[in-house]
Amino acid sequence: MKTLFFEDYELGHCRISTGRTITETDIVMHAGQTGDFYPHHMDAEWCKTQDFKQRIAHGTLIFSVAVGQTAGEINPEAFSYGYDKIRFIKPVFIGDTITSKCSIKEKKDDPKRPDFGQVIELVEAINQNGKTVLVAEHVLLVKKK
Amino acid sequence: MKTLFFEDYELGHCRISTGRTITETDIVMHAGQTGDFYPHHMDAEWCKTQDFKQRIAHGTLIFSVAVGQTAGEINPEAFSYGYDKIRFIKPVFIGDTITSKCSIKEKKDDPKRPDFGQVIELVEAINQNGKTVLVAEHVLLVKKK
Amino acid sequence: MKTLFFEDYELGHCRISTGRTITETDIVMHAGQTGDFYPHHMDAEWCKTQDFKQRIAHGTLIFSVAVGQTAGEINPEAFSYGYDKIRFIKPVFIGDTITSKCSIKEKKDDPKRPDFGQVIELVEAINQNGKTVLVAEHVLLVKKK
Amino acid sequence: MKTLFFEDYELGHCRISTGRTITETDIVMHAGQTGDFYPHHMDAEWCKTQDFKQRIAHGTLIFSVAVGQTAGEINPEAFSYGYDKIRFIKPVFIGDTITSKCSIKEKKDDPKRPDFGQVIELVEAINQNGKTVLVAEHVLLVKKK
Amino acid sequence: MKTLFFEDYELGHCRISTGRTITETDIVMHAGQTGDFYPHHMDAEWCKTQDFKQRIAHGTLIFSVAVGQTAGEINPEAFSYGYDKIRFIKPVFIGDTITSKCSIKEKKDDPKRPDFGQVIELVEAINQNGKTVLVAEHVLLVKKK
Amino acid sequence: MKTLFFEDYELGHCRISTGRTITETDIVMHAGQTGDFYPHHMDAEWCKTQDFKQRIAHGTLIFSVAVGQTAGEINPEAFSYGYDKIRFIKPVFIGDTITSKCSIKEKKDDPKRPDFGQVIELVEAINQNGKTVLVAEHVLLVKKK
Numbered sequence: 001m002k003t004l005f006f007e008d009y010e011l012g013h014c015r016i017s018t019g020r021t022i023t024e025t026d027i028v029m030h031a032g033q034t035g036d037f038y039p040h041h042m043d044a045e046w047c048k049t050q051d052f053k054q055r056i057a058h059g060t061l062i063f064s065v066a067v068g069q070t071a072g073e074i075n076p077e078a079f080s081y082g083y084d085k086i087r088f089i090k091p092v093f094i095g096d097t098i099t100s101k102c103s104i105k106e107k108k109d110d111p112k113r114p115d116f117g118q119v120i121e122l123v124e125a126i127n128q129n130g131k132t133v134l135v136a137e138h139v140l141l142v143k144k145k
Numbered sequence: 146m147k148t149l150f151f152e153d154y155e156l157g158h159c160r161i162s163t164g165r166t167i168t169e170t171d172i173v174m175h176a177g178q179t180g181d182f183y184p185h186h187m188d189a190e191w192c193k194t195q196d197f198k199q200r201i202a203h204g205t206l207i208f209s210v211a212v213g214q215t216a217g218e219i220n221p222e223a224f225s226y227g228y229d230k231i232r233f234i235k236p237v238f239i240g241d242t243i244t245s246k247c248s249i250k251e252k253k254d255d256p257k258r259p260d261f262g263q264v265i266e267l268v269e270a271i272n273q274n275g276k277t278v279l280v281a282e283h284v285l286l287v288k289k290k
Numbered sequence: 291m292k293t294l295f296f297e298d299y300e301l302g303h304c305r306i307s308t309g310r311t312i313t314e315t316d317i318v319m320h321a322g323q324t325g326d327f328y329p330h331h332m333d334a335e336w337c338k339t340q341d342f343k344q345r346i347a348h349g350t351l352i353f354s355v356a357v358g359q360t361a362g363e364i365n366p367e368a369f370s371y372g373y374d375k376i377r378f379i380k381p382v383f384i385g386d387t388i389t390s391k392c393s394i395k396e397k398k399d400d401p402k403r404p405d406f407g408q409v410i411e412l413v414e415a416i417n418q419n420g421k422t423v424l425v426a427e428h429v430l431l432v433k434k435k
Numbered sequence: 436m437k438t439l440f441f442e443d444y445e446l447g448h449c450r451i452s453t454g455r456t457i458t459e460t461d462i463v464m465h466a467g468q469t470g471d472f473y474p475h476h477m478d479a480e481w482c483k484t485q486d487f488k489q490r491i492a493h494g495t496l497i498f499s500v501a502v503g504q505t506a507g508e509i510n511p512e513a514f515s516y517g518y519d520k521i522r523f524i525k526p527v528f529i530g531d532t533i534t535s536k537c538s539i540k541e542k543k544d545d546p547k548r549p550d551f552g553q554v555i556e557l558v559e560a561i562n563q564n565g566k567t568v569l570v571a572e573h574v575l576l577v578k579k580k
Numbered sequence: 581m582k583t584l585f586f587e588d589y590e591l592g593h594c595r596i597s598t599g600r601t602i603t604e605t606d607i608v609m610h611a612g613q614t615g616d617f618y619p620h621h622m623d624a625e626w627c628k629t630q631d632f633k634q635r636i637a638h639g640t641l642i643f644s645v646a647v648g649q650t651a652g653e654i655n656p657e658a659f660s661y662g663y664d665k666i667r668f669i670k671p672v673f674i675g676d677t678i679t680s681k682c683s684i685k686e687k688k689d690d691p692k693r694p695d696f697g698q699v700i701e702l703v704e705a706i707n708q709n710g711k712t713v714l715v716a717e718h719v720l721l722v723k724k725k
Numbered sequence: 726m727k728t729l730f731f732e733d734y735e736l737g738h739c740r741i742s743t744g745r746t747i748t749e750t751d752i753v754m755h756a757g758q759t760g761d762f763y764p765h766h767m768d769a770e771w772c773k774t775q776d777f778k779q780r781i782a783h784g785t786l787i788f789s790v791a792v793g794q795t796a797g798e799i800n801p802e803a804f805s806y807g808y809d810k811i812r813f814i815k816p817v818f819i820g821d822t823i824t825s826k827c828s829i830k831e832k833k834d835d836p837k838r839p840d841f842g843q844v845i846e847l848v849e850a851i852n853q854n855g856k857t858v859l860v861a862e863h864v865l866l867v868k869k870k
Contacts, residue, residue, distance in 0.1 A: 018617070018619045019626055029315070030178065033178065035470065038308075043308060045418045067181070071183065080233060084231070086227045097625040170459055322756070350495070351468075354499055357471070373521040453762070456769040644755070644789055
């Protein structure tokens with residue numbers, strides 16, 4: 001655990017995760033967790049007839065993995081308020097390897113809570129070819145000093 | 146499968162899922178899927194010392210479950226573009242039962258793709274006490290007729 | 291949910307599921323769920339020495355998946371009484387894609403319950419080559435009007 | 436492995452498994468494996484409004500577990516032909532403990548295969564109160580000497 | 581269950597398990613169970629840059645599988661005291677098939693418990709090429725007659 | 726990643742993990758992963774008749790979790806050689822919360838590899854009452870400067 005106040009967050013600061021290969025297991029388990037058994041994720045034969053030719057990972061799987069990868073040390077003064085602008089930029093296939101980047105994109109006052117500021121973290125999931133597959137903005141509420 | 150064009154989406158149309166109880170199993174499996182073993186989700190003893198007193202579900206778990214619950218019939222003319230304004234409004238505890246609502250909130254032209262429109266679905270996850278625990282806006286790109 | 295009485299079931303009516311590829315993950319998870327670690331399912335080397343040359347899915351896995359695939363809308367007036375004539379017609383290998391068909395095969399009075407009738411649903415699991423791999427008869431008890 | 440021919444199976448011979456408590460985890464995993472998220476298994480709140488008052492295990496879960504429990508030694512001369520008369524006699528709740536019995540109920544010639552006989556094993560799953568919750572008849576094809 | 585006293589264990593007695601192929605699923609599930617998402621197990625791209633060229637199974641996975649494979653009949657007079665000299669001799673890759681051997685290596689008095697003896701079982705996990713990948717010594721405390 | 730040579734390890738240095746509650750899910754998943762369905766872990770009714778009165782976690786589960794919890798930063802100059810003196814000191818029950826400690830207990834030359842030293846890490850898993858439930862010694866081979 002590491003206490004950080006709003007003032008301690010540094011614009012542009014960036015952390016990068018280790019990589020993780022997205023496996024068939026991840027997709028099957030995520031279908032089982034969410035109940036989303038769409039053929040895009042589960043039916044290899046049907047996928048062969050589609051533009052992308054093979055099964056693709058659920059968007060919520062890649063989002064969940066990227067958020068998990070960028071989880072840093074616990075900061076007791078910060079609260080996760082939500083996410084904005086989640087965009088599924090490229091499909092993720094079985095065997096793709098995802099690395100996630102989390103950088104401080106913006107800091108601003110919170111409109112309703114004078115003791116807190118909003119820290120906007122840009123989360124980017126990048127595949128083994130250097131292509132960004134998903135972006136999202138994480139809104140943190142952080143106590144001011 | 147059911148083909149729907151942009152024009153076919155009806156503002157205010159709403160579908161409601163069956164309920165699903167969020168279990169300890171869901172949290173343990175989601176930790177295992179994402180690598181997020183924060184004590185908020187995994188350490189019942191530490192949680193007793195916190196305001197919320199008990200383990201809470203991962204935000205990405207509730208988001209993934211709500212998205213899974215509201216997955217309707219496959220529409221080959223629609224593409225998931227992303228999500229906006231995901232907000233974690235209330236904690237979800239082990240044993241809470243989530244029902245999800247998905248309503249058509251807005252329809253608008255897509256700025257870059259004249260053949261497509263944007264359909265904004267409001268996803269709401271609601272617990273057994275009728276309290277909304279999570280909201281998100283799903284942005285669909287849908288072919289025009 | 292959709293209420294259907296015995297009289298509402300139509301002989302010959304048929305519903306077909308989306309496809310689902312049976313993965314190594316499914317087999318490993320099913321072994322873990324049932325405790326059946328027979329080499330037929332778990333030992334790729336031993337399987338090479340057998341007629342079928344590769345690991346095969348558990349019969350109970352394919353049965354469970356087919357039943358899951360054909361689960362239609364909930365009918366509060368129907369009760370699952372059991373299954374008859376489950377037959378494992380062909381082995382299912384890792385990577386095979388199963389689609390399930392459920393058709394109303396027979397309707398008859400229930401010998402002991404005058405207010406109920408028996409509806410016999412024929413469940414067929416079919417692989418990507420159009421071959422039936424499993425059949426079973428589902429016996430439903432359904433309230434009469 | 437233990438080779439047994441048709442003639443070696445003894446009518447009335449019975450084996451009994453160790454017990455296994457059916458957990459919430461088993462139900463959640465089985466829903467994830469089959470895609471059957473019916474509220475009977477997944478929605479504790481809705482279940483409170485039903486006669487059985489609490490979540491019940493999937494029939495296919497109890498069948499799969501009972502079959503797994505009664506899996507004896509591998510007999511290279513026997514083939515599983517299928518199951519008959521699966522009956523869901525009593526609901527199984529979270530926390531119930533299942534023990535399975537497998538007894539040789541019948542031996543008969545196979546109508547199409549003169550070199551084989553049919554051995555009918557009666558599978559019974561019994562809960563902690565001694566009540567039978569599921570029965571099924573396993574049809575084995577066994578080589579004759 | 582089968583009661584065996586210290587005197588009943590026979591030096592050199594050996595049992596051999598059926599084989600089990602270590603799958604990507606096993607590694608992904610073990611990462612999820614332990615929280616160990618090291619790139620050695622999870623990042624196929626990074627592994628390509630290392631000497632071993634591909635993902636390797638967690639040591640604790642192979643140890644757990646080998647212990648599970650060698651679990652014999654329950655002996656109510658024996659207690660697992662611990663393990664000594666666990667050695668990870670060779671990496672285990674996805675697709676390797678492990679068979680485990682358990683042999684009685686040593687019997688000795690227990691220094692603190694005169695009514696018990698120590699039985700040392702040598703556990704060996706062997707791959708499809710006959711190479712030992714893991715060894716461990718299991719220390720059992722067994723009641724004397 | 727953080728490069729540490731043999732000389733950089735400091736005797737007595739200790740790191741402590743966050744806590745993790747051992748759940749019924751962990752036990753059910755570990756049984757499924759290892760194939761160990763002994764009634765000690767799986768049969769709540771039988772356990773009531775035993776001294777410990779309730780289901781206990783597999784030793785290999787607690788060992789795997791403790792090793793996972795103490796996994797620090799990756800050191801490319803260190804190799805895991807094995808474990809010694811794993812001792813199961815107290816049973817772990819469902820709901821117990823484990824915290825793990827890893828301290829540098831000993832440093833010594835490696836008898837066969839002059840360029841490497843052995844670093845012995847003492848791993849201790851401690852429950853919510855401060856009782857040690859498992860100890861093990863991790864033998865690391867670390868490159869000398």
